[in-house]
Amino acid sequence: xxxxxxxxxxxxxxxxxxxxxxxxxxxxxxxxxxxxxxxxxxxxxxxxxxxxxxxxxxxxxxxxxxxxxxxxxxxxxxxxxxxxxxxxxxxxxxxxx
Numbered sequence: 016x017x018x019x020x021x022x023x024x025x026x027x028x029x030x031x032x033x034x035x036x037x038x039x040x041x042x043x044x045x046x047x048x049x050x051x052x053x054x055x056x057x058x059x060x061x062x063x064x065x066x067x068x069x070x071x072x073x074x075x076x077x078x079x080x081x082x083x084x085x086x087x088x089x090x091x092x093x094x095x096x097x098x099x100x101x102x103x104x105x106x107x108x109x110x111x112x
Contacts, residue, residue: 016042016106016107017040017042017043017044017104017105017106017107018040018042018043018044018105018106018107018108018109019043019044019045019046019101019102019104019105019107019108019109020035020038020039020043020044020045020046020109020111021046021048021108021109021110021111022035022045022046022047022048022051022054022111023048023049023050023051023110023111023112024049024050024051024111024112025050025051025053025054026051026053026054026059026061027053027061028050031111032051032054032061032111033064034111035111036064036065036068039068039070040070041069041070042070043070043105044070044071044072044073044101044105045065045068045070045071045072045073046073046074046075046093046098046101047072047073047074047075047078047079047090048074048075048078048098049075049078050082052074052075052078052079052082052084053082053084055074055079055084055085055086055087055090056084057087062087065090066087066089071091072089072090072091073090073091073092073093073097073101074086074090074091074092074093075092075093075094075095075098076092076093076094077094077095079092
């Protein structure tokens, strides 16, 4: 059973980001949206943790563009229809509010 974990809060404000990464299963995916895209800032602990994951990693393109965050080669950008497809492809969706 796979879960899509949706993160929308900055990884620099509280522990949701690190808690999510600790709970990831082998078949789970991670989608960054909102201020969570700041986790992609090169050289930061959140970016290094994401890069080390074996799970699929996604970012909502509109939110990355709005925050002028450049995407590393190891993450997949998706639009809103892609977000819907990811939600359908996983058994569950867990939003870290």
